[in-house]
Amino acid sequence: MLTIGKTVENGKAILSPAGRLDTTTATELEGMIREVLPDTRELTLDFDKLEYISSAGLRVLLSTQKIMNAQGEMKIIHVNETVREIFDITGFSDILTIE
Amino acid sequence: MNESVKKNVNEKKPPLLANLRRRLTADEMFHETEIQANRLGALILISSGVILLVILILTALGVFLLPLESVFSPAVQAVAEIVILLIFCRAVKYDAWWLKPLLLIGLVIVYARLDSMLTHKAAILMVIPVVFSSRYFSRRLTIFTSLLSTVVFACSAYWGATHGLINLNIVTFPAGTVMTATGGFLGEAIQNAGATDEMLIANTMMFDYLPKWLMFSVVSIISCNIARRGRNMVITQHDKDVKSARIESELNLATSIQADMLPNRFPAFPDRTEFDICATMNPAKEVGGDFYDFFLVDDDHLCMVVADVSGKGIPAALFMMASKIILANNAMMGKSPAQILSDTNAAICANNREEMFVTVWLGILEISTGKLTAASAGHEYPAVKRADGSFELFKDKHGFVIGGMRGLQYKDYELTLEPGSKIFLYTDGVPEATDAENRMFGTERMLEALNSASAAGPEQILQSVRAAIDRFVKQAEQFDDLTMLCAEYKGMQGEKV
Numbered sequence: 001m002l003t004i005g006k007t008v009e010n011g012k013a014i015l016s017p018a019g020r021l022d023t024t025t026a027t028e029l030e031g032m033i034r035e036v037l038p039d040t041r042e043l044t045l046d047f048d049k050l051e052y053i054s055s056a057g058l059r060v061l062l063s064t065q066k067i068m069n070a071q072g073e074m075k076i077i078h079v080n081e082t083v084r085e086i087f088d089i090t091g092f093s094d095i096l097t098i099e
Numbered sequence: 100m101n102e103s104v105k106k107n108v109n110e111k112k113p114p115l116l117a118n119l120r121r122r123l124t125a126d127e128m129f130h131e132t133e134i135q136a137n138r139l140g141a142l143i144l145i146s147s148g149v150i151l152l153v154i155l156i157l158t159a160l161g162v163f164l165l166p167l168e169s170v171f172s173p174a175v176q177a178v179a180e181i182v183i184l185l186i187f188c189r190a191v192k193y194d195a196w197w198l199k200p201l202l203l204i205g206l207v208i209v210y211a212r213l214d215s216m217l218t219h220k221a222a223i224l225m226v227i228p229v230v231f232s233s234r235y236f237s238r239r240l241t242i243f244t245s246l247l248s249t250v251v252f253a254c255s256a257y258w259g260a261t262h263g264l265i266n267l268n269i270v271t272f273p274a275g276t277v278m279t280a281t282g283g284f285l286g287e288a289i290q291n292a293g294a295t296d297e298m299l300i301a302n303t304m305m306f307d308y309l310p311k312w313l314m315f316s317v318v319s320i321i322s323c324n325i326a327r328r329g330r331n332m333v334i335t336q337h338d339k340d341v342k343s344a345r346i347e348s349e350l351n352l353a354t355s356i357q358a359d360m361l362p363n364r365f366p367a368f369p370d371r372t373e374f375d376i377c378a379t380m381n382p383a384k385e386v387g388g389d390f391y392d393f394f395l396v397d398d399d400h401l402c403m404v405v406a407d408v409s410g411k412g413i414p415a416a417l418f419m420m421a422s423k424i425i426l427a428n429n430a431m432m433g434k435s436p437a438q439i440l441s442d443t444n445a446a447i448c449a450n451n452r453e454e455m456f457v458t459v460w461l462g463i464l465e466i467s468t469g470k471l472t473a474a475s476a477g478h479e480y481p482a483v484k485r486a487d488g489s490f491e492l493f494k495d496k497h498g499f500v501i502g503g504m505r506g507l508q509y510k511d512y513e514l515t516l517e518p519g520s521k522i523f524l525y526t527d528g529v530p531e532a533t534d535a536e537n538r539m540f541g542t543e544r545m546l547e548a549l550n551s552a553s554a555a556g557p558e559q560i561l562q563s564v565r566a567a568i569d570r571f572v573k574q575a576e577q578f579d580d581l582t583m584l585c586a587e588y589k590g591m592q593g594e595k596v
Contacts, residue, residue, distance in 0.1 A: 056409060
């Protein structure tokens with residue numbers, strides 16, 4: 001249901017989750033983020049292959065954003081229409097950096 | 100005086116039997132194990148009986164070189180015993196406290212009889228009862244069976260030394276002894292050459308039974324271990340089952356508590372003719388994170404709330420209960436929707452280590468004028484039907500979700516409802532209802548369903564949307580909580596009676 005690609009170098013990390021981010025898979029993403037977070041100054045989430053995100057996934061993004069606000073920056077790229085709409089409606093587009 | 104005598108007499112009745120029965124009756128949790136093991140015992144008996152008959156037939160046909168006369172009688176007796184034991188098993192359908200000891204003792208006797216006949220040819224028979232006993236998962240029973248087997252097979256070895264197949268390896272003769280074949284089995288020639296009964300018995304017990312018993316004791320140790328482990332597994336499983344059952348019944352209770360928390364008597368305000376309101380919430384699991392609420396703040400103001408907590412199940416349900424109460428308390432103080440959301444956000448952020456959040460739409464309708472003041476915290480767009488129009492999504496401005504960030508301030512917006520207007524609120528479970536091919540219901544289909552029933556009252560409108568979702572989703576499992584609220588504004592048509 002969810003596979004996550006990972007590239008880490010020099011304080012920069014790029015994670016690309018592929019599939020659906022819901023209650024069961026959100027914990028996987030959270031686990032991987034927790035692994036790379038300590039040494040990361042620049043976190044990029046590539047949502048190119050992400051089909052759908054539920055509130056559980058939003059929760060992971062929220063807590064990650066708060067942590068990155070303190071130690072660097074986080075941005076989300078290649079967001080598709082469905083996910084974009086979810087970000088807009090919930091107001092997350094004001095909190096996250098989306099390119 | 101007479102009564103106490105009577106009591107004593109009754110107590111003297113069969114305490115031994117009752118005691119035995121009490122000791123042998125398995126705990127509730129091992130009852131099933133015992134019945135299964137009894138069935139296994141019957142299976143072993145049947146297989147043994149079949150094999151015996153096959154041996155008998157092959158011997159009669161001359162395929163097995165056994166003296167038929169000495170084999171026939173014990174074999175038939177063994178088959179008869181097997182049949183009797185099986186009859187007992189069937190009679191009580193494998194469920195009686197005395198069946199277990201009967202089977203074990205019966206098996207030991209049957210195999211011992213065969214052992215006395217076939218002696219060294221049937222060495223393995225000795226382990227069958229003790230291995231079988233481990234299936235009862237009782238170490239004590241396995242030890243009992245080991246001891247019983249030790250004694251009974253010693254007897255059958257003793258008897259078989261002189262009446263069963265002679266074991267040619269344990270007979271010693273002085274060098275140069277000559278044996279004459281008498282035209283029969285070698286065993287006869289050996290006995291004719293001077294092997295005495297004492298010699299046969301002594302040698303059998305020392306060189307046949309004893310080594311066999313040593314190997315048997317290893318099997319016995321293994322069986323005891325299996326019995327003990329099996330017992331522990333059954334107990335652990337039983338404890339888990341009890342725990343599961345308790346949790347399940349607590350969840351069912353929680354479902355009722357949650358359902359009762361939401362206003363669920365309709366029509367909700369039968370004496371108010373100016374408006375009508377209906378709402379439903381269907382959790383995906385036993386308890387959910389969605390909720391709705393509506394209540395009169397005062398005679399002229401109706402407050403409506405629809406909200407969706409992040410996640411599902413118990414954590415979301417707990418957060419839902421807290422949010423609902425804080426929102427209602429703030430609303431009853433007469434604050435504006437934006438103020439209610441801001442103050443609720445402050446209260447929730449103060450105690451939110453798990454960083455859960457809730458999307459909320461809250462509206463307050465001024466009943467005398469139809470003016471609806473509302474604010475949204477990251478919630479889905481409402482669908483509004485004007486008096487002479489059809490349902491359309493109203494893309495309101497909204498703030499961030501509640502519980503997401505401290506210190507946020509929300510903004511009110513206003514909408515004037517003419518008599519005949521309707522408003523439909525929902526959570527994302529509606530547009531995101533998914534069918535088996537992972538396609539989503541979507542807001543387009545939702546608007547279609549709304550407009551196909553737009554002339555009807557709120558209750559029918561909700562039913563129409565629900566039916567459309569059910570038709571779309573078909574057999575797929577409900578993934579998210581489904582919450583809907585519909586309100587109709589009728590205006591100040593007449594005086595309240």
